[in-house]
Amino acid sequence: MDRDAVEPSVESMPGSRAQQWADYHHQYSAPSTYVYDFVWDTSAPAIGPFCTDVDGNVLLDFTSHVAAAPLGYNNPTLQEKLAAFDLPDPTKIAGQDFYVSSDWPPEDSDRPGPTELMERLTDVTSHYDMDTVFLSNSGAEAVENAIKICYASGGHRGVTTEGAFHGRTLGALSLNRSKTVHRKGYPEIPGIMSIPYPSTDEAYDRRWRTDGPGGNVLADKLHPSQGVVDAAELAYVIVEPVQGEGGYRPAHPEFARDLQAIREEYDVAVIADEIQSGLGRTGEMWGVDHLDLTPDVITCAKGMRVGATVSRSDVFPEETGRISSTWGAGDLLSSFQGALTLDVIQEENLLENVQTRGRHLRESLVDAALPGVTDVRGPGLMIGVEFDGKDRRERVVEAALERGLLTLGCGHRTVRLLPPLDVTEREIDLAVDLFGSAVEDAASDVTTATTDGGH
Ligand SMILES: Cc1ncc(COP(=O)(O)O)c(C=O)c1O
Structure with missing residues (x-):
């Protein structure tokens, strides 16, 4: 997958395999855990914020697994360093109560x-x-x-x-x-x-x-x-x-x-x-x-x-x-x-990238003056887009997903955008386009604001 050229492409979201996979998952998982409508195929191509799901859809992931994957998918530097790691005897224990040395000094x-x-x-x-x-x-x-x-x-x-x-x-x-x-x-x-x-x-x-x-x-x-x-x-x-x-x-x-x-x-x-x-x-x-x-x-x-x-x-x-x-x-x-x-x-001096790209993301969203958006906020790449009601927020997350852009809700009526820390300008622009189109789409379904408090 060429990070500089790849674009999200969606056949259907969630696709039939993703649905089947979710059903399988739910046979065993506690019912109260979250379900996401996308199932990442770990054996398929993925790079930076792009990944492929089990139905072959190529997705632009602006959730970074709720900040658990700050370097996105298959970060080359991390991959290279990890590849050099010769996994020792798997029974070898770690943990801070135990001393572990794999190198010297x-x-x-x-x-x-x-x-x-x-x-x-x-x-x-x-x-x-x-x-x-x-x-x-x-x-x-x-x-x-x-x-x-x-x-x-x-x-x-x-x-x-x-x-x-x-x-x-x-x-x-x-x-x-x-x-x-x-x-x-x-x-x-x-x-x-x-x-x-x-x-x-x-x-x-x-x-x-x-x-x-x-x-x-x-x-x-x-x-x-x-x-x-x-x-x-x-x-x-x-x-x-x-x-x-x-x-x-x-x-x-x-x-x-x-x-x-x-x-x-x-x-x-x-x-x-x-x-x-x-x-x-x-x-x-x-x-x-x-x-x-x-x-x-x-x-x-x-x-x-x-x-x-x-x-x-x-x-x-x-x-x-x-x-x-x-x-x-x-x-x-x-x-x-x-x-x-x-x-x-x-x-890789990623703090600087976060500042520059974050500013670009925030300003692009503000400039887009999207219907129903009441606030765009947040430092760096921790951006919240607040809507005038929960229904609209839900519809926007769904419409973004249908276009191959993964986002998450937070608070009561906010969408959070948190791409990987090394996100590029092209990726931000792609996401802003998809997000804008999702918000316009939602605007035709949800016209009235609900009064359900802020955030
Ligand atoms: C601010 C904050 N504190 C604590 C936690 C809990 O972390 P964990 O899910 O790893 O237990 C989270 C998880 O989202 C969080 O966002």
């Missing part, structure tokens, strides 16, 4: 394992003085361990934000405020308060600022004489620098500054959940790099292939056995791929 390995992955993660978080990592297997576990280490430092309360998504283990789930379906009926850890997550000027003024003693919702609660919560009881504030599931909404810069002031005044740990916004997605290595906010803990996963809780050594509990995971860091190949992904992002 440890700091200069061509086949980086869990330890080298941790070293790289401290390199890209050194501007926050982070020097220590706990590796696990998923985003939810990265969050789970982030809150555990903060609780271990003292305090039994946590703060989360409206619209947040932090994962599905019971601890992480207790921090979610994006959709009822994630939480209903499940027990939650106590002591979690939620605060607004202002993204716009209007929300910052109306929902966050107050006339109270602290001047904002959280500072009022923590105020020493007039507040309602003893700040010493607060273990952390967890925040997504750009909300993912909640609707691709960037944190308002002043909101971030206010959180920084609270962090400094009350010595409260800030956890930046970078599981969707990290690893270059926003044009900086971390979404929080855009803000005047210093995180004490960063969580990342997805494209890293493993879960990672990164922090300063003084934030982690010292006692042996306080946190642990048998398969933390996955197998050798997972940590190897995570480390190489970080290498490719840096060696």
